[in-house]
Each structure stands twice: as structure tokens, then as C-alpha cells.
Amino acid sequence: MEGLILFAVSLLSLGAIYTILCLALNLEAGTGPLWDLGIVSFFGVGAYAYTLVTAPPAAAYQGYILGLGLPMWMGLVAAGLAGAIVAWLIGLPTLRLKREYFLITTLAFAEAIRQIYVNEEWLTNGVAGIYGIAQPFKQAVASANYGYLLLAIFLVGLTVVALLVHRLTASAFGRTLKALRENEPLAMTAGIDPRRYSMTVFVIAGLFSGIAGAFYIWYATLIVPTLFTSDITFFIWTAVIIGGLGSMRGALLGGFIFILLHDLLRFVQVSADAAVALTSLRTAFIGVVLVLILRFRPNGLFPEKPVKNLLPDMLKEASNA
Amino acid sequence: MDILIFGTISASVLLLSSIGFALILKTDGFINVAHGQMLLLGAYIALYLIDLGAGFILSAILASTACGLVGILLYRFIFQPVKRQGTLVLLFTSVGVAYIINGFVGFVAGLRMLAFDLPPVRAIRIGGVPFMTPYELAITVAALLSALGIHLFLNHTWSGKSMRAVSDNESLARLRGFDPKRTSDIVWFVGSALGGLAGVFLGALGSLHLQMGWQQMVIILAVAVLGGLGSIYGVMLAALVLAFGTELALTVVSSSYRTGIAFFIIIIVLLIRPGGLQSLWGGGVARAH
Numbered sequence: 001m002e003g004l005i006l007f008a009v010s011l012l013s014l015g016a017i018y019t020i021l022c023l024a025l026n027l028e029a030g031t032g033p034l035w036d037l038g039i040v041s042f043f044g045v046g047a048y049a050y051t052l053v054t055a056p057p058a059a060a061y062q063g064y065i066l067g068l069g070l071p072m073w074m075g076l077v078a079a080g081l082a083g084a085i086v087a088w089l090i091g092l093p094t095l096r097l098k099r100e101y102f103l104i105t106t107l108a109f110a111e112a113i114r115q116i117y118v119n120e121e122w123l124t125n126g127v128a129g130i131y132g133i134a135q136p137f138k139q140a141v142a143s144a145n146y147g148y149l150l151l152a153i154f155l156v157g158l159t160v161v162a163l164l165v166h167r168l169t170a171s172a173f174g175r176t177l178k179a180l181r182e183n184e185p186l187a188m189t190a191g192i193d194p195r196r197y198s199m200t201v202f203v204i205a206g207l208f209s210g211i212a213g214a215f216y217i218w219y220a221t222l223i224v225p226t227l228f229t230s231d232i233t234f235f236i237w238t239a240v241i242i243g244g245l246g247s248m249r250g251a252l253l254g255g256f257i258f259i260l261l262h263d264l265l266r267f268v269q270v271s272a273d274a275a276v277a278l279t280s281l282r283t284a285f286i287g288v289v290l291v292l293i294l295r296f297r298p299n300g301l302f303p304e305k306p307v308k309n310l311l312p313d314m315l316k317e318a319s320n321a
Numbered sequence: 322m323d324i325l326i327f328g329t330i331s332a333s334v335l336l337l338s339s340i341g342f343a344l345i346l347k348t349d350g351f352i353n354v355a356h357g358q359m360l361l362l363g364a365y366i367a368l369y370l371i372d373l374g375a376g377f378i379l380s381a382i383l384a385s386t387a388c389g390l391v392g393i394l395l396y397r398f399i400f401q402p403v404k405r406q407g408t409l410v411l412l413f414t415s416v417g418v419a420y421i422i423n424g425f426v427g428f429v430a431g432l433r434m435l436a437f438d439l440p441p442v443r444a445i446r447i448g449g450v451p452f453m454t455p456y457e458l459a460i461t462v463a464a465l466l467s468a469l470g471i472h473l474f475l476n477h478t479w480s481g482k483s484m485r486a487v488s489d490n491e492s493l494a495r496l497r498g499f500d501p502k503r504t505s506d507i508v509w510f511v512g513s514a515l516g517g518l519a520g521v522f523l524g525a526l527g528s529l530h531l532q533m534g535w536q537q538m539v540i541i542l543a544v545a546v547l548g549g550l551g552s553i554y555g556v557m558l559a560a561l562v563l564a565f566g567t568e569l570a571l572t573v574v575s576s577s578y579r580t581g582i583a584f585f586i587i588i589i590v591l592l593i594r595p596g597g598l599q600s601l602w603g604g605g606v607a608r609a610h
Contacts, residue, residue, distance in 0.1 A: 108588065115578055118577065191481060234416055280425070
């Protein structure tokens, strides 16, 4: 029973981190017009930025730059900034591309960035990675209970991001993004500059994803390039699509539903051979779920609801005022 | 000289992998991520057949036919029903299909890295200089033949013409007596069979592992974008450009950046010509997304 609860806490923690990514992706691809297949770039860059800023200087057998040993909150700031800056840099050449071209080019950038983590050992310590990264408030509670504290931190982070994304979506900025999503030429005739708004939402998504990257380091306590393959991008997209692209509720629940589907089978205790077969079956199972949902609920489990502006009511309010 | 030979071989594999993807993209208008898994499927079916004692050529033909049939089934039962939901639904349905095929192959074959049990061969020598092994020669010939075949198919057969008609304007094509479903059947068969064949060759050149479909898919996407989405001739040119460009660049950059170079080339090309290489001869101008 104790093991089961620990497992659930760990699952929820990972779910919270993925859900932040889902919210970021949903803001740019669901509310906004950007089909971004490279969201893992910001996640990975944020994680590396956090590590390089907070880790102690590299030991003789390692090789990575900085290692400033700064406090964790500065690491978080660095992670968000790094995500945002990388988004800006990638956005400069790619945002003028049309949908499918944008999709593939962002994927290309994500792959290229991952190769940099692997190959540039002076920067990231390469495939060897960096281990034993400190976690926040580690001494505050008994180590057996630390999982709960970490989960609470992630949930607070998730709530903050969710509130921000919710406000952004409901604001004039969110409506502008929806206009661009629905009909770019029409939006332009209404005086909306697509490049400017696309860039803004791309950078915001980069910022949130970078912070999620730092959270992920708290969760994993190590960093290696294989954590940031494009699998993550496809997982996040799958989660958002299962939930319902463009719907806030869909993105919030989609992340947790996906983690549940993906990692529930991990709890089953089996022999090593069967474990390999089980991993493959799990992949196939997620595929089946994705295909079935798209077939029978193409707008996801929690579809985006149209926003109603009840003009008569608003007129009445205005005349009463 | 080495650059020329390696470039030709990798261009051939790229060409074979990408043509099928481009055909499907052209007719049905979506990015079929499951195409990479067709390569995986083809390679593993061939592996199974070779282990049973069938010869390499027979296995390659059977595996690619099997992939073609799987392609038709996928189209009929999975993609066609969601076609009117739009590009994004089709794209992620294909991601789901890719997970299913990958999981299925992994379940049957396991995670280990495998290789074809082929008799070792020596490179053919021309004037005393080693040229290519018979396998590599077969790949080059197969790639050239399929490029030529696709060209003749598109321009000189009823099915080829109907395919171009359907991809340009489906309702108009239907009005003029082309059957879009039958056309798509042919396209999915040919496209998936070529993908399966590319997988067999990829396996023959190196090894077989579960990630090969994903890895090759990323490169196929690179070729497709470079050529211009939906352009068959653009893809043919892009395979050459990418293969030779990569081989040339590898003389100055470390070989661990192999796919990185490919993406660097795309980024440069898209910055100069956002429509890909097809815009060199005026293609893709009217394509509205």
C-alpha cells in the first residue's frame, strides 16, 4: 500500500510537469495558430539552463560551462529566460513559414538542439550527463515524505501557469490569437500583425516550457540528453489532442490522463523479458487510444466550447449603467 | 570519389524512403508519420523471411508487397474515415498508427539490435578501384528504377493521371469520372511498398532496431520539406541535394552531426525559398494551406 501511494505521488508529479507543457502547447497551437512540433527544445534548454546555473563548478572528470552554484530561484528565472530566448531565436526564421513547413522546421530545430547536447561535451558534459542535482527544501521534511512536498511544489507551479494561461486566453490577446488561428488573411484586414502576435505567443510558450524543464530536473535529479528526445513533443501533442485541442480543461486533464495511460502498466511487476514486451504493448496501446479518440471524438474528450458574446444582455447592462 | 559513391548510396535510400511519403502527401494532403514505421515493418518482415531461408531478393519483394497491402488496409480502415476532419486529425491519427506498428513489431521482435544474415560480399572493382558491393548497387538501381517508374506512372498511365487530378481538386476529379478511393488505394499500395523496400535496404546496409523508423522519418520529413511539400520531382532533387550536401559537409564537420547537417541545409533553403526546391521551377505557388 505504501508503495502504491508513493507510485501515485510520483505519477502525479510527472503529470503536473507534463501538464504545464500541455498548457504551453495548447496556448500556441490550440488557442494560437502555431503547430509547433519542437516544444521539447524549450523544455530541454530550460532544464540545461537551470542545471548549468545552479550546479557547482564542473569537477575535473566532467566538462560543462558555468556551474555558478547560484540559488534555485535564480535557476528558475534562468530556465524561463533561456526557454523564451530560444523560442525567440527559433521564431525569427521559422514564423514566416506556413503550417506544415513550420511543423517540420520546428521538429528539425528540436533534433538539431538535441544533437548539440550530445556532441558538445564542453557545454553539457555530453551523454554522460550531470547527476545528483539538488532538490528544493530537501531538509525541510523527512526524506520518506519528500515526494509529497515536491508534488505540492509542482502543483503550485501548475496552478500559477494555469491561471496565467487562463487570463491570457480570455484577454484581448487570446481573442487575437484565435482570430489568427481561424483566418489569418481576415485577421490581417482587422489590423492584426500575424508575425508580432505569433512571436509573442511563441516566446510565452517557450518561457512556460523552460520553467517546466527546471521542474523536471527537480523531479529527475539528473540530466542526460536522452531525456529530451522528440518523443516528449509527440507525447505532449497526444495528451493535448486526447484532452481536446484549444480547450483549457482538455489540456489540464489531458496531461494527467496521458500519464495514467502511459505509466500505469509500469506498476505491474513482471520478469525482464515480459517487461520488454509490455513496454512495446504500452506503445501500441497509446496508439490505439489516440486513433480511436480521433475517430470518434475528433475534438478530444473535452472539446473547446465556443465563446458566447450575448450582445442583447451586454446592451441591457450598458443601458442600465 | 568516395563522396560520389557514398552520396549515391545514401541518395538512393533517401529517395526510396521519401517518394512513397511524397505520393501520399500529394494525394491525401497530410503528413503521414506512420510512413517511417513502414520501413521498420518492411525490414523486420524481410528479416523473418530470410531467417526462414528465403533469398534476399525474394524476401525484399515479399516484404515490400506485404507493406503495400498493410498500406491499403490502413487507408481503408483508419485514414479514409477521418479524412474530412482535416490535416491535424489525419496527422495525429498517423502518429497513433506509428505507435501501433512500432509497439507491435517491438512486441514480436524484442528490443535487441538485429541484422540480416546475409553472405558477406566484396565490393565490385572497376579498374582495380573498389566501387560498390552488389547490395549497394542493387539499392542504387532500385532507386533509379522507382524514380523512373513513378515518372512514367504519373504521366503516362490512367491511374497516374487520376492521381494528379485527385490531388489537384478532388471534387472536380470525381465529376470527371475519376474514382478518388481507387486512386488512393493505388497510391497507398505503391507508397507503402516503396517504404517497405527502403526499410529492407536500410536493414541490409546497417542494422535493424526499433528506432530506425523514427530516425528515418525525421530525415524523410527533411527531404519532403526541402523538395517542397507534395512535390514528387522536388523530393527526387532534394534527396540528391541532401545526400551529397551531407557527405560534403561531413568532410569538415564531425560525423555525429549527420542529421544536424541535413536540418541545417533545410533551414538555409527555407530561409531563401520558403516553398522548398519545387519553387525553382514554379511549383507550389498556387498551393494554399
